[in-house]
Amino acid sequence: MADSKFTSLLQLPARLFFSALSAFLAFLRPTFPHILPLLVCLSLVPLLLFLSASAGWIVWRNVAVGxxxxxxxxxxxxxxxxxxxxxxxxxxxxxxxxxxxxxxxxxxxxxxxxxxxxxxxxxxxxxxxxxxxxxxxxxxxPRVSFYSxxxxxxxxxxxxxxxxxxxxxxxxxxxxxxxxxxxxxxxxxxxxxxxxxxxxxxxxxxxxxxxxxxTRLPLLSALVSSIIFLIVSSLIVGVCVLPLMFRHVPTQPPEPESQSAKVEIRPLPAISSSSSDDSESIEEKPLVPRRRSRPSSRMEIKNEDAPTTILPPAAPHDTPLRRRRSKIVDPVSSDSSES
The missing domain is CATH 2.60.120 (Jelly Rolls)
Structure with a gap:
């Protein structure tokens, strides 16, 4: 028992360390794609400073002197x-x-x-x-004076x-x-x-x-060349690395268009027979735009037949429609009846 307790006590720091490390990695996992370019930039700063100093030293070393x-x-x-x-x-x-x-x-x-x-x-x-x-x-x-x-x-x-x-x-x-x-x-x-x-x-x-x-200002020339090299190299590194820092990383894959284009079709509620017939006739009527006819010189007016709609047969459970008699009496039929 004592040995097991001692072993568990020795393993406790390792467990705490690994748990803290896993928590830290879990915290960095969402932001790691954005932190990596920043770390690359920070690691390149000493290299850029060294190269800039080397460029200034090379300019100063190669300046022509007497x-x-x-x-x-x-x-x-x-x-x-x-x-x-x-x-x-x-x-x-x-x-x-x-x-x-x-x-x-x-x-x-x-x-x-x-x-x-x-x-x-x-x-x-x-x-x-x-x-x-x-x-x-x-x-x-040479010329010699009295006092020399x-x-x-x-x-x-x-x-x-x-x-x-x-x-x-x-x-x-x-x-x-x-x-x-x-x-x-x-x-x-x-x-x-x-x-x-x-x-x-x-x-x-x-x-x-x-x-x-x-050649007149060798030290100033070396300093200016070093600064110019640092600025140019920093711009190059920034152009190459900064777009990676602000790149959007999608967390979920986009849905295919077939799924997004699906439309849910729901059944229409039941409507009475008369209203259903009227709605069906309206739906079956094609929507054809009429072209406006230009008025001619004779002002002719064309009489167009009114569009007729064919009603579908009524359902067997619906009541049949009764036809009303016309009030206009045919004169021929009336004369024959009187005779």
């Missing part, structure tokens, strides 16, 4: 100093202004070089040339390309600085080279059109 790549010039190979470098990932349809930044020592030998050439060749990783350009440059003495001293290093900027569209993401740059004749045709015909402290290739974003607006 870049600067260091160059390490090679000397002593019998040709002017040169360098090769891979540029950072570029936006294929973005416009860039590309220039060469040099730092040269402030020496008289640098000023004595005069003009020299700078060559830039851009190509793809598969060694396909995109563009090639040569620009002249010269180093001049001359700098030890001079900054030289050589513009090379303007509004260049790479058309690809990965670009390789080849730079050459100096003269290919080595200045041997000048002075004592001694070979010389440009002394360079540091060199770098710089690209500046050209603001143009919608891309220019995005």
């Amino acid at each position: 870049w600067q790549t260091p160059l390490y010039l090679q000397y002593g190979d019998g040709i002017p100093p040169y360098a090769q470098a891979a540029l950072p990932p570029l936006v294929a349809q973005q416009r860039y202004d590309i220039s060469l930044q040099l730092q040269v020592p402030n020496l008289d030998a640098t000023y004595a070089l005069g003009n020299f050439m700078t060559t830039l060749t851009l190509s793809t990783r598969s060694n396909k040339t995109l563009t090639s350009i040569r620009r002249p440059a010269i180093v001049t003495r 001293s001359a700098p030890l290093v001079l900054d030289v900027q050589i513009p090379l390309l303007t509004a260049f569209v790479p058309g690809t993401k990965h670009v390789v740059a080849n730079v050459e600085v100096g003269r290919r004749d080595g200045w041997k045709s000048l002075g004592n015909e001694q070979g010389r080279e440009v002394s360079v402290v540091t060199a770098s290739l710089r690209g500046v974003v050209v603001h143009h059109g919608i891309r220019g607006l995005v």
